[in-house]
Amino acid sequence: MQDKDTLGQSGRVILVTGATGYIGSELVERLSSLCDAGLHLRVLARRGSDVSVLDGNSVEFVYGDLLDPLSLYDACSGVDTVFHCAGLIAYSRNYRQRLYATNVTGTGNLVNACLAEGVTRLVHTSSVAAAGVGDDGEPADETTPFREWQHRIAYMESKHLAEMEGRRGIAEGLDVVFVNPGVVIGTPSNPAGRLNSSSRAIRDIYRGTIPVYPSGGISLVDIGDVADAHLAAWRHGRSGQRYLVTAGNYSFRQLFAMIAAMPGSAAGKAYPAASVVESVVGVAGELFALLTGSRPYLSVESMRLARTLLYYSNRLSVEELGMQYRPVEETLGSIVSQAAV
Numbered sequence: 001m002q003d004k005d006t007l008g009q010s011g012r013v014i015l016v017t018g019a020t021g022y023i024g025s026e027l028v029e030r031l032s033s034l035c036d037a038g039l040h041l042r043v044l045a046r047r048g049s050d051v052s053v054l055d056g057n058s059v060e061f062v063y064g065d066l067l068d069p070l071s072l073y074d075a076c077s078g079v080d081t082v083f084h085c086a087g088l089i090a091y092s093r094n095y096r097q098r099l100y101a102t103n104v105t106g107t108g109n110l111v112n113a114c115l116a117e118g119v120t121r122l123v124h125t126s127s128v129a130a131a132g133v134g135d136d137g138e139p140a141d142e143t144t145p146f147r148e149w150q151h152r153i154a155y156m157e158s159k160h161l162a163e164m165e166g167r168r169g170i171a172e173g174l175d176v177v178f179v180n181p182g183v184v185i186g187t188p189s190n191p192a193g194r195l196n197s198s199s200r201a202i203r204d205i206y207r208g209t210i211p212v213y214p215s216g217g218i219s220l221v222d223i224g225d226v227a228d229a230h231l232a233a234w235r236h237g238r239s240g241q242r243y244l245v246t247a248g249n250y251s252f253r254q255l256f257a258m259i260a261a262m263p264g265s266a267a268g269k270a271y272p273a274a275s276v277v278e279s280v281v282g283v284a285g286e287l288f289a290l291l292t293g294s295r296p297y298l299s300v301e302s303m304r305l306a307r308t309l310l311y312y313s314n315r316l317s318v319e320e321l322g323m324q325y326r327p328v329e330e331t332l333g334s335i336v337s338q339a340a341v
Contacts, residue, residue: 018086066106182219208266214306
């Protein structure tokens with residue numbers, strides 16, 4: 001583990017992958033404030049990608065791809081710390097190969113580059129999806145065994161296997177710490193940033209356009225807290241340790257009620273979705289994505305998970321990283337304040 005007193009020293013070079021994404025761009029905002037202290041910030045981007053969300057930040061662009069190993073060696077040259085935020089999120093069997101390529105093979109390629117170039121620490125953006133699921137709605141923690149293979153949900157498998165690539169790196173001498181956020185929501189601090197799909201769904205509930213809720217539950221966390229957790233893991237995290245990052249656990253019924261009670265909400269009484277409705281919505285979502293060529297937000301896999309209580313404990317991140325989470329109610333308020341956008 002790095003000496004926390006040396007983190008941020010003048011001349012250190014930090015690389016961020018996935019810097020134009022929802023989490024990565026928020027992290028870049030935080031890291032940019034350290035550049036005045038002599039920290040050099042480098043971001044990996046694919047050629048032709050839209051990097052406008054990073055405008056105003058003092059960064060060096062290097063071009064490459066997780067599936068182009070040589071480009072990763074160049075990107076990691078002279079780098080002290082890598083924040084690996086790049087990854088693919090999709091809950092559809094049609095994305096299985098792409099999920100494994102990006103999340104597993106891509107992470108393995110980056111680990112190899114870190115080892116070859118002498119990177120001191122890799123902070124890996126994982127997910128609660130990579131951790132196990134608790135029994136009967138009990139919150140899972142960092143030690144809960146991963147038993148999701150039988151469900152064949154490719155995203156969960158790919159994130160778990162990506163962590164295993166990180167652990168291979170540890171066995172070969174790399175310092176790796178894992179940050180595992182729950183469902184990330186909230187407004188980015190950069191005005192150029194956009195709401196992610198989960199935040200847009202909350203906005204739609206507030207507008208009254210989603211009248212039914214699934215039978216399961218989720219673990220929520222603010223985008224700003226996720227960025228702060230990455231910095232805390234960089235400074236204080238133990239190598240080989242995963243940290244579940246979440247502000248609270250809510251059934252969909254609770255979440256809908258909270259949103260309906262907010263000032264100005266157009267959400268009326270919501271009703272529980274019958275299992276057959278959940279299944280039909282999943283199939284319809286995949287058909288719509290197939291016809292439009294878009295990535296499905298609603299799918300057979302996502303609706304299957306929506307029937308599960310996916311709850312997680314934040315105890316370790318509070319105790320070891322010093323995390324103080326923004327109340328979910330505040331995050332919801334920041335999202336719905338943009339309801340007219």
